[in-house]
Amino acid sequence: MRRELRKDALELAFELVSARLTEISEADPAAPVSLYVNAALPDAFELGAMFKFNVQRGIRGVAARRGASADEPVVVQRSESGRDAFFSAIWISGKLKGELSPAELVRAEKLVRVVEEPEFERAPDGGAVALVVHLSDNPLMVAQALRAAGEGCADTRGRVERCRDALVVDGGAGNIPESAAEFELIVRRVYGAWRQWAAARPQYAELQTRLFIAAPASVAFALGWLLGHTVRVIPHPYQEGRS
Numbered sequence: 001m002r003r004e005l006r007k008d009a010l011e012l013a014f015e016l017v018s019a020r021l022t023e024i025s026e027a028d029p030a031a032p033v034s035l036y037v038n039a040a041l042p043d044a045f046e047l048g049a050m051f052k053f054n055v056q057r058g059i060r061g062v063a064a065r066r067g068a069s070a071d072e073p074v075v076v077q078r079s080e081s082g083r084d085a086f087f088s089a090i091w092i093s094g095k096l097k098g099e100l101s102p103a104e105l106v107r108a109e110k111l112v113r114v115v116e117e118p119e120f121e122r123a124p125d126g127g128a129v130a131l132v133v134h135l136s137d138n139p140l141m142v143a144q145a146l147r148a149a150g151e152g153c154a155d156t157r158g159r160v161e162r163c164r165d166a167l168v169v170d171g172g173a174g175n176i177p178e179s180a181a182e183f184e185l186i187v188r189r190v191y192g193a194w195r196q197w198a199a200a201r202p203q204y205a206e207l208q209t210r211l212f213i214a215a216p217a218s219v220a221f222a223l224g225w226l227l228g229h230t231v232r233v234i235p236h237p238y239q240e241g242r243s
Contacts, residue, residue, distance in 0.1 A: 049228020123162030148238035
């Protein structure tokens with residue numbers, strides 16, 4: 001029952017925002033609109049996946065930036081630094097899928113560490129693989145996620161699987177620097193690292209991909225937009241088969 005109520009709430013939120021975007025578009029197609037995502041991480045991820053196929057109207061950015069179209073969707077993030085209440089964090093566009101240049105890769109590696117062969121108790125007969133994304137100050141998250149991946153836990157739909165393997169993208173201690181450049185760079189690094197890791201392991205192609213995430217809501221939304229059609233998110237605390 002709880003899962004059904006959650007699904008209904010997400011669909012209602014999507015419908016309300018879509019309707020509002022349509023109203024604004026009809027009144028003034030050039031009016032700038034930003035999306036503020038105040039939601040639990042699994043909800044933000046799944047809303048991002050839903051908006052991937054929203055063709056009614058672009059969610060326009062509150063401000064232009066060099067090299068970006070004014071029509072690109074922007075997701076605003078609440079600041080934790082105390083300098084500003086909110087900041088424009090991620091422009092949602094095909095650029096997020098772009099391969100990092102050598103210089104961008106150097107910058108990204110200063111912000112996050114990619115671990116292609118993490119140590120954890122793998123399930124040789126498991127029906128899934130894990131993508132662990134740690135981008136907030138939660139020192140226990142990676143170890144807890146890998147343990148849950150190996151032992152088995154439920155996704156948002158209640159499906160329980162154990163993981164044969166995992167990829168970890170770890171931002172370490174502290175939070176992401178609060179600028180769109182760093183936020184978008186990290187999202188691109190996560191997406192690119194996952195695509196590269198999966199392509200190198202075709203034996204896992206038929207397995208479910210499960211996302212364990214600790215990150216700002218804007219990042220979860222962006223990753224949902226990028227990966228939500230094929231990836232299932234795992235809510236925390238990790239639970240074994242409970243609804």
